[in-house]
Amino acid sequence: MIKIRLYLGVLLFLICLSSTAQQKQIDSLLGRELLQKIKVFKKETNLSRAAHFFVEKKWDSTLVHAMKQLSMANNNKLVVDYCHFFRAYSFYQKKLMNASEKEFSQVSKSFGYYYLVKIYLGNIALGKEKYKEAISYYQNIENTEKEKNYIYNKSGLKHNIGISYLHLEKFDDAEKYLLQSIDLQKLNSDPMMLSGSYGDLGTLYYVQFKDAMAIPYFVKAYELSKKTSDFDLKRKTALNMAVVEKNRNKFDKALAYREESDRWKDSLNDQNKIWEVAKLEKQFAVKQKQKEVRVLQAENKIKVAERNGFLYSALFLLLLLGAGIYLYREKIKTNKIILAQKENLDELNATKDKLFSVVSHDLRSSVNAMKRSNAKLIKKVATKDLEEIDQLLHQNSGIANSTYNLLDNLLNWAILQTGQSFFEITSLRLFFMVEQVAYNYIPLMEEKNMLFENNIAKKDLVLFDQESLKLILRNLLDNAIKFSNDSGTIKVYTRTDDSDFCTLVVEDNGLGMTAETRSNLVKSSSLLSKKENENIIGTGLGMQLCKSLVAKNNAIFDVESEIGIGTKIIIKIARDKENV
Template identity: 50%
Template sequence: MDKINFSFFLLLIFFPTCFFSQNQTINSVLNLESKKKALTFKEEIHFSKAQYYFHANNWDSTLVYSMKHLSISRNKELNDYCHYFRGFSFKKKKLFKEANSELRLISKKFVFYPLVNKTLGEIFLELKEFKKAIDFFKEIEKYPLANKQGFKKSIVYQNIGTCYLHLNEFEKAEEYLFKSKVLEEKDGNDSELINVYMNIANLYYLQYKDNLAIPYFEKSYGLSKKVNDFNKKRGAAMNMAVIEENRGNFKKALVYRKEFEQWKDSLNNQNKVWELADYEKKFAVAQKQKQIKVLEVENKLKDTQRNALFFSAIGLLLILTGGVYLYAQKVKNGKTILRQKNKLDELNTTKDQLFSIVSHDLRSSVNALKTSNSKLSATLETKNYDELNQLIIQNSGIANGAYSLLDNLLHWALLQTKQLYFHKESVHLHSVIQQIEYNYKPLLLDKAITFENSVSKNIFLFVDLDSLKIVFRNLLDNAIKFSKENGQITFSANEIDSDFCQVIIQDTGIGMSINTIDELLQEGELLAKKSNSEIIGTGLGLQLCKQMIKKNSGTFEIESELNQGTKMILTFPKTK
């Protein structure tokens, strides 16, 4: 697959079209004017309701009340508004034929007729009828007061450029996209600039002008850091990953793909974990291949040296040297075999433990999902919505548990094979805990658990940010899992001295026995399955935490009593 096809294959996965177009939802100027009309014509009750539901994005109710108004009213001005409400609503419901019919019924005297042409252009752009879309957009291209219609001329330019880009008319596409770029840069709207830069980058990328395309991909990626639109963040990160893959730089591509993964919905996109693992596997394979080549050269060199020594030794003392050599080789081979056997035994033990974890935990999760889905099917027939809600919540919890297990297994495997990337930097502790709290807010609310972040805002740790988040997520997940309803979880910190800081995670959960604490603190040990393993778990997450804490030059302790809660005490170096 060549680089362009590969690039756009990835873009098609995550976006509805290859290129971005500007398509606003509700127009603020139209919104204000229709409200004024509703106040002026108070007797037109159906119009008032239609405009109210239109502004509330309730498309079905908008269609109902606008139709009621049209069936009885002779007010042509309000009728034009209602036809637009209906056309826009049909467009939002992807009923493009009906939307086109309604918008064609609007009089050209309608004060927002340029907006009608814009909406028709967007409809044909979505239908990929790009020449028709261009005709409608060009109708309003010369309109001098686009801002009074509630949209900017830069949007029209960008949509025209997008159409020409789809038609592979690159010169015209470049002309309009750069017109849009100039206006957007003057306005300083980062969110819209991202789309412009992305389209310009794709324009050059399609023409194999990588030296022109890549700077615009990089610009859009830089601007994505400043906006709150997760889709734009994801798209920018994915494009950078594709660029690096086309360059053959899998390590950088992997960093961008990890960033892309951070913005996705973890529940609805669980299968993307495997995709990430696949790319990490590619990177690992590339590294192993390099190592194999180095080893081959070293082996050839060793063979040459050994042969030279062998023939030299024969020339001096054939029998004695031959005997000593054979004996040394025998001892060497014996030690090598013994080391390999011990290593193989260790790997087999680890493999068996992992298979045990995966087979037990995933089998339990899948079985629970099967059972819950059977109940869900039965409940659908009875239309018991309360029970349906409980079953959906239960399925979500099971899926989250399986996802956490897979995530821990992935990071644990990367640690064991020394492929996990660590980069220590200054990290603001309070902000990291705030982010973790936000990620787990639904689980905390589900069990009515009070979360308190009493960490000082002046503390900065010198650690690897990604591994610190993994540690906090695992420990908070355990604290929630083992806490009862209406419990409390507290994050606090003590500055031991100028070099180290203690982070304390305390809960009011079920606690644990001394024996369990001792087993969890044993180095490199996974918990064997016990009678209460459904509560305690396998300890894989905690073992992962211990290794990552150690990688960050930290320490880990546990204080707990049964039914008295648990206190996890972590020590990390501070930023000097």
């Protein structure tokens, strides 16, 4: 007997989850209100579309457009809440309760329709048989509904609270809420929901063995079901009556109710079959129309292809001819470029081969000279010839400095060739740059008793990379000292013959050079020959490095020189006019 009574309760509980006319009216009112509030987000087209599909109950389209809106950057918090609400409600209608619960949980508590979120979370909890959790959600709404104008099915809320208490076997609380639900349903004249509520109230009394109170409600549920068009409701109420009569040992009535339940079941099956057949016929008709459309489209494509075939063929031949001519010209042009690049590469490779040969020879000469000088130094130390030791030490120092400068230039040249150096053209005050570099060469100039003059105006500003300028000045001063006689003079000054450029001149009154040497020096890939003066170590790498850095800084390199008179290295650098 107990098992049969519990079966009745579960059976009628499912009836109460069905949608009703009252719920449809509430959904319609909610939809209109939502569309009105969404109007403030005119620019959010995906949100607007999601809202319209939501009202039209097109759940898949609602899900798609709400997700598109969520994927956009810089969404308003309220827009995000609407999107999660639409998606959660759509999943709920599609019976995907886990997905619905996840989306509802992402709606913020400040959302204007958060009370609906609580109701649907309560429904989901009820479906998962988490009755205490469901009651917590429902009663939260019940306690605050007087404060605000909520749009929801109040009778359905009280009914679900009563059902939850019924499953928890808190019968007094269940009776209170089910009776309140019935009172509200009577006002709304909803026979379908009222029939289900009568059945649930009957179940409440029936499981407590209060048959006298339960049976009238089962009868009311049965009678009201006749006024509805829901075959499933008719079947279930008749089946309940069959169980009740059987428990009362009225087997004739029980059999009659059972036969009626089976008839409604057959009618429901027939109705489902009719709907299924209608659905299949509709799908078949759609497929037939689609097939006809595809056939027509194929025929049209064939006609278009035939009509335009000759035109496309002619255009293809013209394009083929044009492409052939273009490719032929490009091939000739490319061959010329490759030939020029090859010649330039051969020249650069020859220069590099010469450079490595000269550098290797000079390094070997420097190291060999150092070895011989050190051997002499060891002998002189043994004899304590201080004057000779001093001379040899100065000689070693000169060899070490020359070798260091050679290696430094080689390293900087390699860095420049591989593009690894940091490079930034900035505004520089030329006078102080010269002073800074020249300071390191004062000992060398004093050793040769030379005079140095920095006649650059302190106001001269130029645009140049700082490290590049330092490296250039070091090489130019080193060369000027190296190729000058004792008691010579080195002057650094600027010319003011151009308003766009500052012309820097490093002048010495040293050995000078021939016209041929001067011409070769100006060439971008040329190395100076050291054969003109056998007593001076040098590969020309420093000057080659200077020329490369000058070109990289958009400056101009030039040389003025005469044998026995001296040399002027000239660099035209862009002025910084903005900061003058």
